[in-house]
Every structure is written in C-alpha cells, then in structure tokens.
Amino acid sequence: MTYSVLPAGEAFWRPSNQMGVLNTDLAKQHGAPGMGARFWRLRPGQASTKHRHVVTDELYVLLDGVGRMRVDDVLLELPRLSSVYVSAESVRQVFNDTDEDALWLVFGAPPEAANTLEMSEETIALMYPDGLKALPPELQQP
Template identity: 40%
Template sequence: MANDYGMIDVAEAERTPSASSGTDHVDLGSELGCTEMRPKVWDLSPGDAMSYHRQTEQEELYYVFSGPARIRIGDERMDVPEGAAIRIPPETPRQVFNDTDEEHRWLIIGAPPVENDGRDVEE
C-alpha cells in the first residue's frame, strides 16, 4: 500500500543492548514494522565490539555513519571510512569493533529477516 510507511527519529529512539555482545543499538525493524529486512543502527563506544559471527541465511549490508570505523571480515581487519558501505554474504565471518578513541555508528541491514540467524565463530 502506498501510504503504509513508517518514520522515526533515530537520535530519539530507544537504544537497547545486544543479547550477545551488549552493544547498544536501535532496532529499526521493530520500530518501523519491517517485514523483508532487519535494519539496526549500532553505536559503538571506544572498547565496544560485536561478537565475531557469521549469518546462516542473511546477507548483510554495513554502512558507516561516523568513523572511520573498524571491521573484521574473515582474517582481515580494516578501517572503513565514513560513508562507505560493505556487503557481506551469509557464511563469511565478521565483527564490528571499536579500538579507537572515537564513537562509531553503523547501519546494518540483514535480509531476509531471519530471527536469531547469527552464529558465533570459534576463534
């Protein structure tokens, strides 16, 4: 339906800690009623890190709002400049982390919207 849309002010939205890593995020999927994707905004303070994981089914898009941010994909660790986007296929191990002195903000979108799709990767 053309008029079936939602909008929120991300700056004013409630942040909740991730069950696996404790990293604060805004669940845009829940807030906006998304049914075909799982978008979240993640705020990483210095020293924060998401779990090193892979997805079973979800392809994910990572976009850096503020950075440069840091990510680990497989065995490679890299800086990701502000405004950059990365696509990661389901089985590829990944981890967003902040080993800098600056705040990082990411938009991460997974599709299809599979609940509890992430799996920890053994180091």
C-alpha cells in the same frame, strides 16, 4: 499505510545481549516485514559479536567515526560513509579500537532469528564459531 516515521528521539535503544553494544532495531520499530535494519553505536573498546549467518546477507554502512571490521581473515579500516557487503557464510565482526564512537547502519536480508537467548547450542556453534563473547585481537588485554 504507505510509510512510517521514527523520530530520532523516539527510537528504542538497548544494549545487545552478549556484548552490550547499544543498538536499535529500526525495521522492527517501523513494522517492516522481510527486512532487518539496525543502528549500532560502538563506544571505544567495544565490539559486536563475531558471527556469521545461515541465510542473512548484510550491508554495513559506517555513518560516523572510523570503522574497523574483520571479514573472515581480512582486516578493514573504513572512513566515514563507507560500506561493506558481507554474504551470510562469512564470519564478520565490527569493533572500535579508537577514542571516538562509531555509528553503523546494518541492513540484512532475508531475515532470520538472531536472539541468542532462543537459539539451540548447534545454531550458536555454527553462527558464533569462537563463542558468544570473542573479542578481536585489537581489543584483547595482554
């Protein structure tokens, strides 16, 4: 096979294990080995997990909405079609503190296991330094 097509209406979307953010694993649905690629749809008030990786560098592309993201201690606000590259060891978190959805395309390589339900406590502590459900200050309730 030299290519595959995944029509938009056939993509399998599911809420993420920890934060409930809708996402679809594009690379898996295409059977693309050695590559990670997902759409993440953050509704108003949602955030991805605050995390780092052991080996996976990631490229975040904001397809729709206003992108808000923190990489280590730097807060970024990105207009539509902006992108951010984040190396594995940097802590990152995308979040949505606007009134509109934000749609991200996230690529990562090389792939590594990312299912928190299958990780050891040591790996979870390394990858999620503030716990599995840490919210950014912008979304914390007073």
